[in-house]
Amino acid sequence: MDFRFDFAVDENENSEADGDFLLLYSPNHKQESREKSRETAGPAADCSPKLAAAEHRDEAASKKNLCVKAAKEHSIPEDLNKVLENKVMETVLDLSHVKLSVVEMTCSGDTDSEGIVSKSVSSHSDLIPGVYEGGLKIWECTFDLMDYFSEAGVEFTNKTVLDLGCGAGLLGIVALQGDAARVHFQDYNSTVIDEITLPNVVANCTGEGRRVGRGEDTKASQPPSKRPRKAQGSPDVLSRCRFFSGEWSQVSQLLLNSSQPCSKYDVILTSETIYNPDYYSALHDTLAQLLERNGRVYLASKVHYFGVGGGIYLFEKFIEEKNVFRTSVVKTIDQGLQRCIMEIAFKNSS
Template sequence: MAFQFNFSIEEDEENEVEIFGDTMLQLGSIQASLNPERSTEDSKEFLSTEKVAYTESLIVSEATPRTADPVANCNPDKSQVHVLPKKQACFKVAKEHNIPEDFRKVLENKVLEVVRGLYYVNISVVEMTLSDNSHEEDIVSKSISSHSDLITGIYEGGLKIWECTFDLMDYLSEAEIQFVNKTVLDLGCGAGLLGIFALKGNAEKVHFQDYNSTVISEITLPNVVANCTGGDGDDDGDGRISEPSSKRHKKADFRPALIYKCRFFSGEWTEFSQLMLSGRKPLSKYDLILTSETIYNPEYYSALHDTIFKLLDKNGRVYLASKAHYFGVGGGVHIFEKFIEERNVFRSRTVKVHDEGLMRYIIEMSFKNSS
């Protein structure tokens, strides 16, 4: 199947952000996002008839609607990239998210599904519950109204499970990467599947970081809770939390892991690393940093590089999964590796290549002076 993107640059006179305000339009967008039969042509026609202008925005638009299927959600053949004018960088202050004492509340109104043996919340249901603009960040309505997966400085794609996540999970399993007694960071975690994978591998500590606080509270934390409690969530029998009974675990099996092993953070990478380094307790640097599809935008490379430099243990390893190139955005494996080479701090090597369709890579990074 051909991998195609539309590249366009749009400007308006004042470079202001315009969000669709019509309620019926938002409802129609939500319904379309849950209807996998809506055609690509319908989406293109919709976009061509509505004026959408953004400031500080880099938008990855889906030509087809979202589905609950994570593989369908991250199919690159169904994406288009629009580069819109950037006015000024916007950084979200980092903060730590507390783990609620009552796990039951974390999974309220969530529908659980299973992928690769791990629980994850149905993202379409989450979008429906957050589409009333009541949440502080309001990323759902903005994403729906713009038919966008990325809005620079506002939303960085955490509501979607990207395909390279599964590539990296497969590699970690095939290479038999050991997590026992390791401190792990899932950087740009989104759904948190990589960190959950490490947690299931008996990692000593697993920290989760995403740009958006909404993603952490509504997607990442519920996913970790579901996997740490076997998907139980103290369901009260109302039918809103679904799970395959054959895969249930005892509720107490992983509960201590969630409380004592996991921490959750949101905010921009530079802000996140500063938060970690300024803590009252000495920082135990990470043995492993796992990250997927975080090098799509070269403008973020410096912050990503510096965050890894500050938080990775001197003998630690980074495993990064990425597409070869992100059309319309300019990022990708080769340009990132060149950036790494110029900085001359890390060495990198390709450990796996997926050559079907658009090429995808797994690369390993470590300090040049590491053992």
């Protein structure tokens, strides 16, 4: 079992005295032990008061120099084996995903043109504002949202779906399993799309254990864990997928101003993207521009992100002030740090 410890340590602070604590993540988790076995609590969720204040000051200073990250679409290589080359796969909830610790060890040079892997590792940070926004990790609320899809019977059949801030892309892959007509994946970092999202989609759509496809059996056996995969067979599902990187407003403009404009989305999925209040305006505008008139947004979040100040109720208040959407907290998870699932729709929608 592979555990990762993800936290920043200030050598001048006594973390024990400040009450720091960690949540661990293991891909081979079970329902009854998820809170103990998941990778981390979320972006900047668990930190001491003094460390949180220092991180907040550092973020405030960094924001002054932030640049808007241009958007681009990532093509799907013809040779899908190259996508999975040198990748080690694990499984979680019967989905294949790239082993993230191996990506950290092997991703460098041209494969990490943004330098986010080395920067994240060297700084012991899960977030570097305007540089790296957490896509190298699978955050806890992703699993909360996946559980909610099953519990609430959320339908993806023939829907157009956007996995916003996708990271590993597990939410979008679940939508593909649910027979979505189209699924688009977006992450801030191009390295995340190329080295994590796209390989995960390919691994779940092709080869042995392929179980994502329109009209196909979704009960294929679980693929071998922690072994390289080869893409085999016809990747029909990939024709329903597109991949984008860049800042939200830039991706929106790329989609809306394309020579082949994209129709709006019936469903937008997003997890742990409201940790920073400075991003709320861009996120709100993106949802308003890309959501179909009668569409739904499903958003998973911590109630509060210590150190960065965001959270579900602050975002809910922001939404109310804009007076464009109506919101409803449809599920609350009380184990560990309190978390919520929010449904968002246009005020005049059916």
